[in-house]
Amino acid sequence: MNTIGKVILMISLSILGISNDANSQSPCIPQFTSNYEYVDNFAIHTLVSLYSGTSVNGYEVVPPSLYTVSLALGKSYPISVSTVDPISYVGNFGVWIDYNNNYQFEPEEKVLVDTNQGYTAACRFTVPADSSYLGERIMRVMYVRLGENITPCDNYYSGEAEDYTISIVGQQEDTMMYCMPFCPKLMSHVFPIEEFKLGSIHNLYSGYTPTSYSLYKHEEFTTTMEMGKYYSVKISLGSIAGVAGGYAVWIDLDNDGIFEAWERVFHDGPLLKTATGTIKLPVNPAYAGLRRMRVRSAWAEVPDHACGLVRAGETEDYTILVTESTVGESELLAVDADWSISPNPSRGNIEISSALPIDEIRIQDMTGRLIFEDNPASDHLSVNLSQPGIYIATVVIGKQVSRRRFEVI
Ligand SMILES: [Ca+2]
Ligand SMILES: [Ca+2]
Ligand SMILES: [Ca+2]
Missing domain, CATH: 2.60.40.1930 (Macroglobulin (MG2) domain)
Structure with missing residues (x-):
């Protein structure tokens, strides 16, 4: 000094x-x-x-x-x-x-x-x-x-x-606030979200704000998502001239005010201008209700945090209605006893055991992305998954195809 x-x-x-x-x-x-x-x-x-x-x-x-x-x-x-x-x-x-x-x-x-x-x-x-x-x-x-x-x-x-x-x-009116996303000053034009499409939301030509954050009112844009169903999603830089990057979507399914890693329901990148894919929400009656959804872009990276700073990017928040599943849960939870995943939940090291040899196995995350695939021809295999989340394992034994849902914490 x-x-x-x-x-x-x-x-x-x-x-x-x-x-x-x-x-x-x-x-x-x-x-x-x-x-x-x-x-x-x-x-x-x-x-x-x-x-x-x-x-x-x-x-x-x-x-x-x-x-x-x-x-x-x-x-x-x-x-x-x-x-x-x-x-x-x-x-x-x-x-x-x-x-x-x-x-x-x-x-x-x-x-x-x-x-x-x-x-x-x-x-x-x-x-x-x-x-x-x-x-x-x-x-x-x-x-x-x-x-x-x-x-x-x-x-x-x-x-x-x-x-x-x-x-x-002592007391305060109840308003559920979510964490603030940040973008470096004067960088909001670098990798904004120009188009977001999911269900009945089609937010096109939205441009960007100086702070790179927009909270859209429920009356302005909303959609209903039924758990267990597939929905197409599109996030794009659109016609804005800019660099390439990644996109991610979180939904606060458990309504605790936090976008946890397992609530990132879609992600793609890091060198895209347009990302398309599907979102399927896990089936759990506790997830039903009005829920906050956050859509984030990030220059040259796949957004892995919903709060705070990215190198450059935009964040859009929406309120959507998540409804209970009318199909799918019984299918996902069916217990046909001849194969199992343990432990569940796990820290990422899982053992898959079967009474008969497993011909084929595929593990997908909740966005439908293929994480693991093998043709073990064995009644036992070990798999290690590094990312926490909810996964679906699909197993083919002879002519029988069955699925199990499991969680890595
Ligand atoms: Ca003190
Ligand atoms: Ca300062
Ligand atoms: Ca949450």
Whole structure:
């Protein structure tokens, strides 16, 4: 920190009534040698801070007049945070809320800590139902570069901390918010979604928005999907001149506010302009109802996360109606006793055993993609699947064809 920087920091801290004295009413200020790497995008519930850039000395107190949010005791909320660019900036992320208002960020006040050395992180967390936490509280959002420990306050080489003032309230109107997707600034034109077609949704010539995110109202676009049935899907860059990439679709089938890996019902890429295929939803009565669907594009990659940053791409959210299966479940769950998959669910290593030799086996994921195929001519085989998800195994024994559904967790 140069002298001018120190003076500016001291003046700005004194204006805010904050001093660097650990005994006063302010949290410890982390020290950064370089502010070259930083938090660029952050979102929690309705607070969305995009393209904040770097800050003097890597530390910024964000006034509530600029950004704040109210969070209710016992309620759960999504968080997304990212650096500026997936190629050059990777490291660790942390978010803490000083719930007990003692100006320290204790381990139990951790809201998110992600040490996957990535460029983006996301989670859903629940505010503890403790009425002593009511009131204005400081929330610290941090990023530190690759290889550095993420703690609430220390000396670091490069990174940034942003301190927000938020309100913890007793009650709040119920609104299911989903995590925010991000696209680097001025990159929204690079790989947008120009056309999305599924069931009765045909969103054509939708272009792109500056933030690359659109939430479409149920009244504007919706469709009904019956579990166990096949639906054609098309996602395309359309006529927009741009690069190639990948696409993915998630549906929050279990309605928990999170797009889990197993809820990615379609994906294709990473070098396409148009993706077409089929979606078939797993059969489970718990999945019926109005559900959030997220469609995502990503330049040069197949989107594997529904929240936070991609290299460049767009995200469109829809609300659809998932209905119970009228056909198919009995077929999928039929037990004809002469072959089995175990364990189910598994961590990916499954054993397939049969009373008679298996002539042919095919394993497909829920998008219909062929994952594994063999002609074992044996009554036993071992298969390893690396991706969590729900799969369908189709086995041919003599002239009999039968299917089993199983899950990798
Ligand atoms: Ca920032
Ligand atoms: Ca505390
Ligand atoms: Ca979910």
